[in-house]
Amino acid sequence: xxxxxxxxxxxxxxxxxxxxxxxxxxxxxxxxxxxxxxxxxxxxxxxxxxxxxxxxxxxxxxxxxxxxxxxxxxxxxxxxxxxxxxxxx
Numbered sequence: 528x529x530x531x532x533x534x535x536x537x538x539x540x541x542x543x544x545x546x547x548x549x550x551x552x553x554x555x556x557x558x559x560x561x562x563x564x565x566x567x568x569x570x571x572x573x574x575x576x577x578x579x580x581x582x583x584x585x586x587x588x589x590x591x592x593x594x595x596x597x598x599x600x601x602x603x604x605x606x607x608x609x610x611x612x613x614x615x616x
Contacts, residue, residue, distance in 0.1 A: 532581045533557060536588055543592035555595055559584045 537553035547555070563583055599606040 529577050532577060533560060536560075536581065536584055539585070540588045540592045540595070543588065544595055546596045556584060556588070559587055 533553065533556050536556045537549065540556055541547060541549045541552040544552070560580055563580055
């Protein structure tokens, strides 16, 4: 179920931001998904269901998706990490 949700969100991100490959869009969605879950855990908050996480990540994709590639352009330390994972970027 989670992988289906991630795939669906990655396709939506790809549709919103064609500067990303589908593989890069999936990587972004996975990073956003994991970051949300980890941040809540570190803050001592209760675990949120996959549905709640999907809703949050979906809102981020809708709001930030068209410009998400600019984050790497403006944050070279993250760009290096992303390039190591996706050298064709």
